Amino acid sequence: MRGANQAKWVVAAVAVALAATACGSNGGSSSGSSNGGGAVNAQGTFSYQSTEPQNPLQPANAMEVGGGRIIKTLFKGLVDYDPSNGQLRNQVADKIETTDAQNYTVTLKSGWTFHDGTPVTAKSFVDAWNWSANVKNNQINSDWFSDIQGYTDVHPDEGDPKATTMSGLKVVDDTHFTIALDGPVSYFEYKLGYTAFSPLPEVFFTDPAKYGQSPVGNGPYKFVSWEHNKAVTVAAYDKYAGVDKPKNAGIVFKNYAQAEGAYKDLVSDNLDVLDQVDPSDLASYKSDLGDRAVDQAQGAIQSISFSLYADDWKPENLAKVRQGLSMAIDRDTITKTVLNGSRQPANSWVAPGAMGYKDDTCGEYCTFNPEKAKQLITEGGGVPGNKITVLYNADGGHKEWVDAVCNSIRQATGVECVGDAKPDFKTSRDLIKNKKVDGLMRTGWVQDYPLNANYLRDVFGTGAAANDAGYSSPAFDQLAAEADKATSVEKTAELYQQAEAQLAKDMPAIPLWYYKTTAGYSKNVQNVKYDSFGDPVFTQVEVKQK
Amino acid sequence: MGRYVARRLLQMIPVFLGTVTIIFFMTRMLPGDPAAAMWGDKAADPAQLAAFKHARGLDLSKWQQYLHYMGDLFTGDFGLTMNNRKVIDVIGEALPVTIRLALLAFVFELVVGIGIGLFAGLRRGKAFDKSTLVLTLLLISIPVPVLGFVFQNVFAIQLGWVTPTVQSSTNLGQLILPAVVLGSISLAYVARLTRTSIAENLKADYMRTAVAKGLPRRKVIGTHLLRNSIIPVITFLGTDLGALMGGAIVTEGIFNVQGVGNSLYHAIGRSEGATVSGFVVVLVLVFLFASLLVDLLYAVLDPRIRYA
Numbered sequence: 048m049r050g051a052n053q054a055k056w057v058v059a060a061v062a063v064a065l066a067a068t069a070c071g072s073n074g075g076s077s078s079g080s081s082n083g084g085g086a087v088n089a090q091g092t093f094s095y096q097s098t099e100p101q102n103p104l105q106p107a108n109a110m111e112v113g114g115g116r117i118i119k120t121l122f123k124g125l126v127d128y129d130p131s132n133g134q135l136r137n138q139v140a141d142k143i144e145t146t147d148a149q150n151y152t153v154t155l156k157s158g159w160t161f162h163d164g165t166p167v168t169a170k171s172f173v174d175a176w177n178w179s180a181n182v183k184n185n186q187i188n189s190d191w192f193s194d195i196q197g198y199t200d201v202h203p204d205e206g207d208p209k210a211t212t213m214s215g216l217k218v219v220d221d222t223h224f225t226i227a228l229d230g231p232v233s234y235f236e237y238k239l240g241y242t243a244f245s246p247l248p249e250v251f252f253t254d255p256a257k258y259g260q261s262p263v264g265n266g267p268y269k270f271v272s273w274e275h276n277k278a279v280t281v282a283a284y285d286k287y288a289g290v291d292k293p294k295n296a297g298i299v300f301k302n303y304a305q306a307e308g309a310y311k312d313l314v315s316d317n318l319d320v321l322d323q324v325d326p327s328d329l330a331s332y333k334s335d336l337g338d339r340a341v342d343q344a345q346g347a348i349q350s351i352s353f354s355l356y357a358d359d360w361k362p363e364n365l366a367k368v369r370q371g372l373s374m375a376i377d378r379d380t381i382t383k384t385v386l387n388g389s390r391q392p393a394n395s396w397v398a399p400g401a402m403g404y405k406d407d408t409c410g411e412y413c414t415f416n417p418e419k420a421k422q423l424i425t426e427g428g429g430v431p432g433n434k435i436t437v438l439y440n441a442d443g444g445h446k447e448w449v450d451a452v453c454n455s456i457r458q459a460t461g462v463e464c465v466g467d468a469k470p471d472f473k474t475s476r477d478l479i480k481n482k483k484v485d486g487l488m489r490t491g492w493v494q495d496y497p498l499n500a501n502y503l504r505d506v507f508g509t510g511a512a513a514n515d516a517g518y519s520s521p522a523f524d525q526l527a528a529e530a531d532k533a534t535s536v537e538k539t540a541e542l543y544q545q546a547e548a549q550l551a552k553d554m555p556a557i558p559l560w561y562y563k564t565t566a567g568y569s570k571n572v573q574n575v576k577y578d579s580f581g582d583p584v585f586t587q588v589e590v591k592q593k
Numbered sequence: 594m595g596r597y598v599a600r601r602l603l604q605m606i607p608v609f610l611g612t613v614t615i616i617f618f619m620t621r622m623l624p625g626d627p628a629a630a631m632w633g634d635k636a637a638d639p640a641q642l643a644a645f646k647h648a649r650g651l652d653l654s655k656w657q658q659y660l661h662y663m664g665d666l667f668t669g670d671f672g673l674t675m676n677n678r679k680v681i682d683v684i685g686e687a688l689p690v691t692i693r694l695a696l697l698a699f700v701f702e703l704v705v706g707i708g709i710g711l712f713a714g715l716r717r718g719k720a721f722d723k724s725t726l727v728l729t730l731l732l733i734s735i736p737v738p739v740l741g742f743v744f745q746n747v748f749a750i751q752l753g754w755v756t757p758t759v760q761s762s763t764n765l766g767q768l769i770l771p772a773v774v775l776g777s778i779s780l781a782y783v784a785r786l787t788r789t790s791i792a793e794n795l796k797a798d799y800m801r802t803a804v805a806k807g808l809p810r811r812k813v814i815g816t817h818l819l820r821n822s823i824i825p826v827i828t829f830l831g832t833d834l835g836a837l838m839g840g841a842i843v844t845e846g847i848f849n850v851q852g853v854g855n856s857l858y859h860a861i862g863r864s865e866g867a868t869v870s871g872f873v874v875v876l877v878l879v880f881l882f883a884s885l886l887v888d889l890l891y892a893v894l895d896p897r898i899r900y901a
Contacts, residue, residue: 190638311757
């Protein structure tokens with residue numbers, strides 16, 4: 048049996064080789080240092096769970112989180128939001144003045160520089176905005192500039208732009224420029240905190256495409272490298288002039304194809320800061336991570352909307368039926384069981400953490416009450432056909448909760464309810480966008496800026512781009528128009544609260560729950576906080592001394 | 594032989610054109626608008642969407658797009674991804690990673706699979722053979738994701754031998770775990786095919802002759818038995834090489850390997866026709882050449898097989 052013995056040795060040798068190389072690679076994993084508030088290494092860098100940016104890294108070209116979070120660290124605009132409370136704070140701007148909410152004068156601080164050493168001037172902003180708004184330059188966020196006078200010249204509905212600059216933007220001198228809007232928008236300053244309004248250096252305009260692969264910004268971190276599909280690396284910028292100076296030396300945005308893998312790397316300290324815990328680990332992440340687990344509200348809401356344009360839901364007297372259906376949903380139980388506590392039951396149309404958020408604007412209509420639900424539906428004349436469908440995309444992990452919501456409605460009211468799954472997000476989005484839904488649909492909103500106007504005006508205003516329900520209420524529009532003309536953000540927020548009350552009467556969309564940031568961090572870092580966008584406050588992360 | 598190879602190469606042209614055409618139209622007929630999907634949950638600004646589509650040629654008819662695509666393809670231009678990168682660059686990044694992973698898995702299933710199969714076939718009916726049959730059956734019946742997660746849990750989390758995901762795709766040591774997972778099912782097939790083939794050929798006349806004329810056992814098994822028994826295994830391995838390259842989507846996902854499978858998965862998810870077509874074109878070429886190689890290997894292994 049010599050041959051057989053030889054074969055055995057081959058197997059044994061391979062096994063040894065496998066084991067040896069597997070052990071050899073173990074050196075790469077970082078050894079877990081002692082936990083607890085240790086000494087901080089200001090030269091330390093940390094890694095963050097990310098995805099490949101969908102677009103070149105240009106500030107007005109990042110809408111998804113992959114590119115958006117990287118842009119946020121590389122650029123800083125006139126203002127930003129204080130991560131602890133969502134309040135607006137000045138960054139490059141020294142002050143932004145207005146008397147009529149339509150004409151603004153911006154004064155810049157001196158001392159701000161781009162990462163290539165050139166100063167940040169009024170021209171850096173005006174040129175950047177003009178370029179980004181131009182329809183020819185194909186920036187995803189180009190319509191963010193639509194409030195500014197002359198926007199339609201650079202961004203016409205059809206055909207080529209008539210101009211390359213917007214008439215509403217004027218450079219006064221190096222540190223001053225003026226903004227004129229088409230009409231009063233009292234929360235325009237809040238919009239200015241979005242990354243699309245970042246300044247761009249001279250070098251950008253020589254070759255925007257090349258720049259998009261190695262951007263030069265003015266933010267707390269400067270660009271180091273972009274290894275496609277692997278990682279984007281940024282390093283702290285030592286001449287950063289903002290109020291939030293980085294407490295670490297840099298970030299590696301590491302690409303993960305699946306959240307499960309990222310979570311396993313985090314648990315074994317091969318990844319430092321997590322974006323979101325994957326659904327399958329939600330049940331155990333708090334016991335795995337202990338005090339390194341994060342669980343807090345986020346500025347996003349999940350709802351189901353009615354196709355108010357379809358024949359079934361067009362009649363105006365159906366508001367009671369819609370309210371009844373909302374009362375038939377047991378939000379508490381569903382968020383606790385089906386969603387593993389990763390969502391917080393909603394009782395308003397604005398998520399907590401946004402300015403102008405008011406608790407319980409939905410009132411009893413968002414409280415589970417089968418008796419009242421049945422009564423309201425009967426009073427409203429019943430559900431058309433005594434059957435509803437809820438359209439959703441099957442690729443987003445929505446099936447479980449849609450089924451649970453349907454069960455809840457069916458058991459509470461006897462109305463037949465079924466989920467209507469479309470294969471993927473694009474397919475369902477096409478149907479919703481083209482107003483071809485007949486029944487209910489899954490809708491959601493992630494805040495652009497932490498102000499209630501963003502949840503209301505942009506979702507429920509007549510003809511608003513994200514008004515998937517096709518809702519149109521003169522009363523709501525009237526209050527929204529008044530709010531937009533208000534001269535202070537506080538007044539705007541208050542008027543929008545009144546507009547929100549109208550939603551409770553009409554119930555165009557049933558608020559279900561708010562999103563939560565369920566994340567965590569490794570033993571290598573500390574002081575990891577998340578803002579209402581669900582982003583870690585990158586500059587505040589402290590890397591521990593090894 | 595030369596004429597045969599030339600004929601096979603010529604045959605590849607229509608096969609190649611046909612698959613590229615089919616894939617082109619299949620990817621372009623996926624429901625949903627890839628340009629609008631770039632806006633995610635938000636509604637796209639209509640003017641910007643139209644400008645965007647125009648810039649990418651997505652506003653042309655499918656046939657015009659097809660002609661442009663084929664025209665570009667012959668000049669080696671695979672088109673652009675949605676984020677304006679050259680598809681050829683994306684392939685250039687992902688392919689070497691997947692080739693490394695696939696070759697590692699291939700070597701694993703080849704060496705270990707044939708080794709186990711040979712040993713089991715020689716000792717047919719004995720304990721080792723029986724346990725091989727049971728174990729390979731077990732491997733075949735476990736879905737890849739389960740195997741992947743179990744291995745990840747045991748070797749990375751419990752034992753701490755490796756990191757749970759691949760930190761650097763150029764590090765062969767880190768690729769071993771995903772390669773073992775990727776190759777394990779094929780390993781089971783290779784082992785079973787080899788075992789059966791060996792066991793059958795043991796009874797062949799030429800084996801009796803070889804033993805009777807007093808050849809050393811090493812030569813009987815190495816030259817006569819293994820060489821004759823390996824033909825069905827080679828057939829399987831040839832097609833498997835292609836499958837390993839393109840079918841690693843699940844494994845690459847679990848271990849976060851940024852290879853062809855992952856790129857393809859994301860491209861399909863975003864309906865990026867150009868990217869999907871580009872990758873599939875490359876995979877088609879890999880399949881075609883792998884099958885040609887297998888056919889040529891037959892002649893090397895068995896002199897009775899001749900190609901004119």
